[in-house]
Amino acid sequence: MRRVVVLAVVLPLIAAGPAAAASGTLTQPLERQGYHLYGQYCARCHSTGLGPSLDGVGAVSADFYLRMGYMPLAQLGEQPTHRNTPLLSDPQIRALVAYIASFGGPAIPQPQPALGNLSQGQALFTEHCAGCHQIVAQGGYVTGALPPPLDRVNATEIAEAVRIGPYVMPKFTEKAISDTELNSIVRYVEYTQHPDHPGGAGLDFLGPVPEGLVTWFVAIPLLLVLCLFVGRRLSA
């Protein structure tokens, strides 16, 4: 579905606030391109107070929201509640990220899951993440929001989300979860994307719900067929 971008028509005046103030000092061509994209897609909310100010959010936020397709929003008043295919192209995203990064703020994290410890990751994920995202990262429900399943996210996106706390997700700073611990968490999440299933066909690792469905819609029909076979009248 093609999203309607209401924000495409933007009065230059709206691009006020910190973004505009910084625009005079932009030296890199990439940042200048980002400035124009900002005016086109972001300023309507982020420079007017309708949305949060992007001053100091850093490359990490811009990269996460744009790449995951949470932003730009299709319509004013919408909430960045679910992932989408990114609207902007990769060079556009890089330009916007460079522009937002020029106001300062954290860089894009570089997690190294290979250095992480899987078991530590499992324990940390249980403490910090499982309540919302489910213990095997299948996603879940929290009153008023849907924590997404983590089956299609890559290491950088996980690390970004942990550091930003998008939408209603908590935000974990390096004091709460160190970079080493983050490596472990990322490693565990990557493990949950392809866990071993020695038991056979994995039922989405959700436990009893799909198991109940298999009970009623596979096992019981098979046994009913068996009963019909066995119980068919012998003599006419």
Add this chain to the structure above:
Amino acid sequence: MITRRTVSWIDKRTASAPFLKKAMRYVFPDHWSFLLGEVALYCFVILVMTGIYLTFFFVDSTKEVVYHGSYVPLQGQRMSEAYESVVNLSLQTRAGLLIRQTHHWAANVFVASIVLHLFRVFFTGAYRKPRELTYILGVTMLMLVLLEAYIGYSIVDDLMSGMGLVIGYSVGLSIPFVGENLMNWLFGGPFPGGTALWPRMYIAHVLVFPILIGLLLGAHLALVAMRHHTQFKTTPKQTEKTVVGVPMWPGQTPRSIGLALGTAGVLFLLGGLVEINPVWLWGPFHTYSSTNGAQPDWYLGWLIGGLRLMPSVDVVIDGYTLVPNPFWGGVAFPLVVFGFLYFWPWIERRFTRDVAFHNLLDRPRDAPVRTGVGVGMIAWITLVFLAGGADRVFVLFGIDYAAQITVYRVIVFVLPIVFGVVAWRICTELQAGERVLLDRRSAEVEARAVRPDGADVTEAP
């Protein structure tokens, strides 16, 4: 020759030839739905056999150990010996996982087949005099089986089972007057209970409940045999006085053994091919840990639905709690359901004033009120059950959870009545249709008799 000698040997030692001779010709009325109870019986047998195997590996202790087994994501983590033993028997014991998964699938299918058997008994009126006792034993077994399965799910001590256990504890705690004393007594102290809790649950799961269920099962089968099985009236030979069917030998024996082996085959195929309760993925339980999406096995789903549907109310007077919230969904709701099941034969009799002996079964349409009430009850329980999965519906289909709960709070009381009335109506219509057919047939017969020339009426212009 060998057969003759064996029979003779047995008879000389047991004097059982007259009994055996009769037993081999015991008559089984013939209908596929009569086999549902048999499927449940075979599930029980498989549960006992796989269960015995599992006891050789399970450790009933919550003593804390550090895991050093083959499953990397848990290495170095603190966990109970019970959980460690289940992870090890699943991942390091040859064929251990097959037996454990088959045990779990058998439990799920066991309860499902009992429920289907109950439906058959209910909608055909098989519980009527003289079989009320058989029925009561059956309902009691269903209750014991639910408890037994719940304890089995709990003793693994993984994250999900621990959450289930604390919910069960809270539900028990909410029983007015006795809750606190009862749970303190059973658990050996407030949750997570004393060190004796695990041995207690274990012995309850592997000895006390199986023996109780086994004894009741024996009595249930004995009662069936003594009064003989009910039957549908499909031929004129089948009457309230005469039972028609296949003899135990040679007709029924290969069929029953075939059904038993077939049931076992389906369960072992599931146990080998479809993963169930992969406990190593859930991690160990601590009271301060939990996970989203935790659900009980399907047969307790109606209770989680009941718990989730209750509005935020504790009955409190002057600062003292009288009835905590979980009581309504976790105790009162199943009490109503089981109370209905226990008393239904007598409730029905009060209205129908039917005190006759019944060996012939009704078809569901023959008793529209009973069918309507049954369908209404099933709809009620199913809707509450579905409400328990509303969070997953939100995750999968994007229908807001809070909105679903609001809707369910209304429709769990409205839809069952609608379904019940519709079922009643369908039954009466079907009956009316049959009456029309019967009338026409008898009219045709009469017309044929009236015409003096005896010509076939259907050919008349």
Add this chain to the structure above:
Amino acid sequence: MKRLGNAVIAALVLLLGRRRPRTEEETRILPEQPPNARAELAVLALFGLSSLAALGFVAAYAFKPSTQLLGLALGLALIFFAAALIVVARKLVPTEELAESYPPEEHQRDEEIIAEYVAEAGSGITRRRFFKLGLLGATGALGLAILTPAVSFGPLFRVGNFLATPWRRGRRLVDENGRPYTAADIEENDFYLAFPEGTNDEEKDQLAASLVLVRLPVDQLQLPSELKGYDANGIVAYSRICTHAGCAITLYRAPLFQPDEPRPALVCPCHYSTFDPATGGTVTFGPAGRDLPMLPIYADSAGYLRAKGNFDGPVGPSWWGVRIWPAQPERSQP
């Protein structure tokens, strides 16, 4: 070698394959079943397949014990066996339909005799009522005696420990590894698991031990008057155990952009009871019947977080008769 093989096959055919002449007895009891060569062959084939699968199970166990292979082999062995027996039932054994009488409704004569047995056995007892009373009393007393040891299960009438908590005034809040929290450790939009200092792993599992800590901007706190002073400059501590059914509260809804997004909330994943940390843990959604107990805390001069006293209510799920005590307003700073 080949000749040996041939000899074995020949012997097998001789011994087993010989078609038995049907012994036509004069008086059969069961009706006769006409032979059905095809069904017989099918049954033999199914038995063969079943044996193969069963042996396959043994081989898989020995050489490649994957659960799928084992399950497939054993499952198929059972299914083939079942199929063979069903063919036997339907094609090979005599097909009969017997009619038999149901047992009579009752055996009146026998019932009378049994009643007589019972009555006559007791005819020698003159003080019947006393006898019955005595018998009943003794049986009851004996039953009671037999059940009495079960009381040892747990202290049946001494249950005060449901309200016990390890929290005392001045006790520090530590993380899972025992490291004390300072006020500076606790940041907005994050949530923390805390225990009382000095508890061992077993004590950490007591329901009243674990806390969930969050920090809210001071101007957003709307604690009721009796809970004033429970927070340490915006840091609030609640029991981690849901007051509904005892699950751990491991969900913190922490909005990034307050104007548009739902308020901060602590949520239990079992039945989605939702509590507002800004207003003293009041229930905003879900089935929980009472507020989340709050622990009054303060930051000492070194910045460490310490308990000021006990929770403002009983921890965990409720029970009959539990008193929801009124919170005691805390003195501002010790």
